[in-house]
Amino acid sequence: MAITLAIRPRVVFGILGTTLDTGKGPKRWERWRPTVSLCQQDNFVVDRLELIHGKRATRLAQTIIEDIASVSPETEVVQHTVDMNDPWDFEEVYSVLHEFATEYQFDTDREDYLVHITTGTHVAQICNFLLTESRYFPARLIQTSPPRKAADGLGSFSIIDLDLSRYDRLAARFEREHTDAITSLKGGIETRNAAFNRLIERIEHVAARTTDPMLITGPTGAGKSRLAGRIYDLRKHRRLVAGNLIEVNCATLRGDGAMSTLFGHRKGAFTGAASDRSGLLLSADGGVLFLDEIGELGLDEQAMLLRAIEERKFLPFGADSEVQSDFQLIVGTNRDLAGRVRSGDFREDLLARINLWTFELPALRDRPEDIEPNLEFELQRYARDRGQQTRLSTEARKQFLEFAIGPAGLWPGNFRDLGAAVTRMATLAPGGRISRDVVTEETERLRRSWYQHTAGEHPELNRLLGPASVENIDLFDRVQLEAVIQVCQRSHSLSEAGRTLFAATRERRTSVNDSDRLRKYLAKFELSWDDVNAGM
Numbered sequence: 001m002a003i004t005l006a007i008r009p010r011v012v013f014g015i016l017g018t019t020l021d022t023g024k025g026p027k028r029w030e031r032w033r034p035t036v037s038l039c040q041q042d043n044f045v046v047d048r049l050e051l052i053h054g055k056r057a058t059r060l061a062q063t064i065i066e067d068i069a070s071v072s073p074e075t076e077v078v079q080h081t082v083d084m085n086d087p088w089d090f091e092e093v094y095s096v097l098h099e100f101a102t103e104y105q106f107d108t109d110r111e112d113y114l115v116h117i118t119t120g121t122h123v124a125q126i127c128n129f130l131l132t133e134s135r136y137f138p139a140r141l142i143q144t145s146p147p148r149k150a151a152d153g154l155g156s157f158s159i160i161d162l163d164l165s166r167y168d169r170l171a172a173r174f175e176r177e178h179t180d181a182i183t184s185l186k187g188g189i190e191t192r193n194a195a196f197n198r199l200i201e202r203i204e205h206v207a208a209r210t211t212d213p214m215l216i217t218g219p220t221g222a223g224k225s226r227l228a229g230r231i232y233d234l235r236k237h238r239r240l241v242a243g244n245l246i247e248v249n250c251a252t253l254r255g256d257g258a259m260s261t262l263f264g265h266r267k268g269a270f271t272g273a274a275s276d277r278s279g280l281l282l283s284a285d286g287g288v289l290f291l292d293e294i295g296e297l298g299l300d301e302q303a304m305l306l307r308a309i310e311e312r313k314f315l316p317f318g319a320d321s322e323v324q325s326d327f328q329l330i331v332g333t334n335r336d337l338a339g340r341v342r343s344g345d346f347r348e349d350l351l352a353r354i355n356l357w358t359f360e361l362p363a364l365r366d367r368p369e370d371i372e373p374n375l376e377f378e379l380q381r382y383a384r385d386r387g388q389q390t391r392l393s394t395e396a397r398k399q400f401l402e403f404a405i406g407p408a409g410l411w412p413g414n415f416r417d418l419g420a421a422v423t424r425m426a427t428l429a430p431g432g433r434i435s436r437d438v439v440t441e442e443t444e445r446l447r448r449s450w451y452q453h454t455a456g457e458h459p460e461l462n463r464l465l466g467p468a469s470v471e472n473i474d475l476f477d478r479v480q481l482e483a484v485i486q487v488c489q490r491s492h493s494l495s496e497a498g499r500t501l502f503a504a505t506r507e508r509r510t511s512v513n514d515s516d517r518l519r520k521y522l523a524k525f526e527l528s529w530d531d532v533n534a535g536m
Contacts, residue, residue, distance in 0.1 A: 008112045009047035012038065013137065015128070016053035016061050017119030028067075032146040034118045035064055037154050039072040044157065048076045052100065054084045087121045094127045101136040113139035114159065133162050181208065184237075185230045189377045192369035199359060206357050207231045208238055213309065213329040213354045217337075218361030221414030224332035227361065228290040231330060235288065241328055243287025246280050251296040258301050263308075265317035279316060281308055284327035294354070295335030295346060306350045329354065364414040365471075368405045374415065375400070378422035390426040392434045399436055400425075403443045410450045410471050421446060460485050464531060473525070481525060484518075488532045494518060 014035055023031045039046045049068065053061045058081065065077045084096050106113065115132050117125050131137050141160040181204045191197055206214070214231065216224045225247065232245040253261055264279025281289060291297070297305070308314040313324045331354050340346035364371065375397075383389045392400065403409060404418075411417050425434045425442050451467045458478055461470045464485070470478065484501060491497035498514025499506070506512060522528060 008110060010045060010114065011048045011050065011111050012046050012114045012116050012142065013050045013128075013139070014038070014052065014116035015120035015124050016051055016057050016064065018053075018057050018060065020119055021064055022060060023063075028063075032155050033064070033067075034144045034146075034155075035116070036067050036071065038116060038142070038144050038157060039068045039075050040154050041157055046072065046075045048078060050078050050080060050104075052080045052082060052097075054087070055081055088123050090123050090127070093121070093123050094130070097124070097127050097131055098136060101131050106138055108138050113137065114142040115139045116144070117141045117160075118144045178204070181234055184234060185227065187226065187230065187377065189370070190373050191367070192373065193362075193367040196362060196367055196370065199361075203227070203231065203359055204234070207234050208240070210357075211235070211240055211328045212356050213331065214356075215354050215358040216330065216332045216361060217358060218332075218334060219363050219412075219414055220334050221416035222334075222361040222363060223415050224334075224361060225290070225292055228288075228292075228330045228332060232288045232290075235328070241286070241288055243285060243327070244283070245288045245290065246284040246327075247290045247292065248280055249292045251293040253297065253301070258298055259304075259317045262301060263304055263314050263316050264319075264323070266319045273318065277316075281314060281325045281327065282323055285325040286327070288328045288330060290330045290332070292332040293334070294331040295333040295337055295340055299345075299347065302347045302350050306347065306353060309353055364411040364418060365409060368409075371404045371409075371418070372401055374418060375404070375422065378419050379426065381419075382422060382426045386426075388426075388432060390429050390432045390434060392425075392439075393436070396434050396436045396439045400439045400443070403439075403446075407469065407472055408443075408447065410467065412450060417446070458482055460489075464527060465525065484521065485532050488518075488522075488529065494529045 017034060021033045021035050023029075023033060035049075035051070038044075039049065051061060051064070061079060065079065068075055068077055080100065082096050082100065084093060086092055115128050115137050117128055120128070128137070129141070132139055132141055141162065142157060143160060144157045145155050147155045182200055185200050185204055185207075191200075203214075206212075216227055218224055228247070229245060232241065235241045248261065250258075259265070260273070260277055260279065262280055264277045264282055265273050267273055267275050291305075304314055308325065309329060312326050313322045315322050337346050337351050337355075341348045341351055364374075375392075379390060379392070404411075413420075421442055424445075425438050426432075428438050428441070429435070451462065458470055461473075461478060461482055465473075473481070487500050488494075488497045491500060494515045498518040501518060502514045506514070519529070522532065
């Protein structure tokens with residue numbers, strides 16, 4: 001059985017052309033009148049024409065309606081008389097058409113909409129384009145053109161779909177721009193981690209389409225500051241921002257200095273305030289303000305920041321009148337802000353305001369595929385900054401990557417650790433070539449540094465297993481294993497430790513061998529009773 005697809009009624013919105021649509025007597029049919037011509041086209045039926053005109057064009061509108069009825073009786077014409085005193089006043093025309101579009105009851109599931117952009121003043125045409133592009137009119141544009149010769153009759157029409165991705169050459173251009181933006185956000189690094197690449201694509205999509213606040217989370221050294229700078233560059237390139245990028249680390253702000261740095265102060269506001277200070281929020285007017293480590297900001301500063309975000313104005317310290325600043329906001333943190341809300345250290349309303357777009361940057365150790373391209377990036381940066389080309393030998397590169405990607409590669413400082421490691425190796429490289437000996441020296445240095453970094457968290461586990469192995473054990477198992485080790489070290493024998501650890505279930509078991517059970521548990525972590533008690 002054949003299936004017939006229903007064709008949706010075609011609805012056209014058009015402004016009456018008080019110049020192009022005019023004409024009197026029989027000779028008017030010899031003129032090209034775009035509104036009438038549109039309804040005369042072969043293979044293009046206008047089911048309903050929504051005709052918009054001012055009060056002074058009512059008589060012309062009636063003539064057009066009658067002429068359309070004679071040439072296209074299937075077209076229903078709905079008249080809309082609007083109050084438009086000056087059709088060349090952009091603000092007035094846009095306001096009238098915007099109000100019309102917002103009040104019109106569109107039904108995009110049942111009707112197909114087009115906006116006729118040929119008639120009306122140039123101002124009206126621009127306004128119709130903008131309202132269609134922004135989807136106030138959920139429509140496509142239709143343009144009519146006069147015949148080349150008067151005798152040719154109706155002229156022609158063309159439909160313009162504002163989904164520019166449908167046009168092959170434009171789509172290719174947009175794809176290049178998209179690729180360039182992604183590359184820019186990644187700093188030109190050919191990252192391989194699929195999850196990170198998806199994250200960057202989402203950031204590009206949001207950063208290029210909105211100026212809403214963005215929250216970037218992630219551990220120290222994961223690249224939050226660099227990413228904020230690249231988002232700013234992208235918005236600057238897309239002309240979404242005109243001002244400067246203003247950066248501040250909130251962890252460095254304390255007391256009166258925090259208020260003064262952010263919001264400015266007036267002379268004499270506090271001891272040492274010898275002159276006025278504008279503050280960073282005012283410096284960011286028209287630009288982007290990046291507040292790194294926002295979780296360290298005090299509650300008073302948080303309250304003022306919230307108002308500045310919502311109302312674009314704030315009161316400098318010691319001032320009697322408010323100042324205004326229209327800035328875009330990007331914030332970064334390595335803290336659990338929701339946890340700080342629960343502890344009373346962070347305002348819930350501020351978190352709600354900055355949490356519209358949140359992006360979590362992964363730690364370097366969670367992106368092992370990206371260590372090699374980032375290694376190359378750091379080498380190139382060293383060469384660019386120092387004017388000295390440095391390379392890893394094939395054997396040295398392999399040795400370093402095995403360490404960096406393997407269990408020993410903790411990278412608690414993330415890209416800061418990696419950048420510092422490359423700088424040290426490149427500086428010590430004889431003749432600009434990093435050897436295996438240089439890599440060995442650096443990896444041993446990193447091991448010692450990371451051991452000191454993690455030693456305070458699980459001292460006994462680090463002593464027995466080493467920090468690299470501890471890092472690969474789930475926190476749940478670390479806590480449990482450390483408790484077992486403490487019991488073992490307090491006990492005189494394996495049997496005594498077993499009885500203590502399994503006392504609650506001892507009476508319910510038919511077969512009791514606590515020593516063997518404890519021995520097997522320790523063996524899971526390659527430990528023995530002697531290992532645990534060595535040196536005790």
